[in-house]
Every structure is written in structure tokens, then in C-alpha cells.
Amino acid sequence: MAEIVKKYKKGDLTIVWKPGVCIHSTVCWKAATGLPAVFNPFEKPWIKVDNATEEELMAQIKKCPSGALSFYVGEEGAGGDGSGEGDADGKKQ
Numbered sequence: 742m743a744e745i746v747k748k749y750k751k752g753d754l755t756i757v758w759k760p761g762v763c764i765h766s767t768v769c770w771k772a773a774t775g776l777p778a779v780f781n782p783f784e785k786p787w788i789k790v791d792n793a794t795e796e797e798l799m800a801q802i803k804k805c806p807s808g809a810l811s812f813y814v815g816e817e818g819a820g821g822d823g824s825g826e827g828d829a830d831g832k833k834q
Contacts, residue, residue, distance in 0.1 A: 744759060744761055745759065745760050745761055746758070746759055747759075747760070749786065749788045749790050750790070751790035751791065751795055751798065752795055753795075753814050753815050754790075754795045754798060754799065754812055754813075754814055755812060755813050755814075755817065756788060756790065756798060756802065756810065756811075756812050757810070757811045757812060757813070758788065758809060758810055759808075759809050759811075760809065761809075762807050762808055762809040763807055763809035763810075764806065764807040764809070765782075766805075766806050766807065768804050768805060768806060769801060769802075769804070769805060769810060770782060774804070775801060775804075776792070776793050776797065776798075776801050778792040778793065779792045779793045779797075779798065779801070780801075798812070799812055
């Protein structure tokens with residue numbers, strides 16, 4: 742079975758969500774640790790990128806403990822300019 746991958750775009754930032762990897766830790770959407778105005782698992786789409794800045798989105802995605810949320814800036818796989826992709830640990834993929 743193919744892995745499901747969903748992408749959400751804001752400017753040059755693309756958020757990548759892999760629901761099959763998600764452990765539902767609530768880190769992204771609980772008020773104490775997350776951005777509830779952006780990440781709301783009870784609505785569709787569950788990620789509303791316009792409710793935060795690109796910097797806020799990237800910082801929150803880096804906190805994802807499972808790596809289900811990641812991001813890249815610019816073209817996917819372009820790399821080389823230091824902006825590339827980031828996973829939950831903030832490392833380039």
C-alpha cells in the first residue's frame with residue numbers, strides 16, 4: 742500500500758504531513774505546546790497555514806516527535822541553499 746502524503750503550501754514553505762507516521766502526540770495542536778489556530782484535527786483541512794507565519798510554522802514542525810510533519814522551502818529536493826527540507830529534529834532530509 743502506498744504511503745499517504747499531504748502537502749500544505751504557504752509562500753515558499755511547503756508543509757508535508759504523513760498521517761501513517763503520526764503518533765497523535767498532540768504537540769502540534771494543544772495550546773500548551775502547539776499552534777491550535779493552525780493545527781486542528783477536528784476540522785478539514787486540519788492544517789490552516791494562514792494562521793501563523795512561516796517562521797512559526799517551521800518552529801512548530803520541528804517539535805513533532807514522530808516526524809509525521811516536515812517541511813521544505815522552495816522546490817522539493819532542490820537543496821544546496823541551506824533552506825531545503827526540515828524534519829521534526831530540524832535536520833535536512
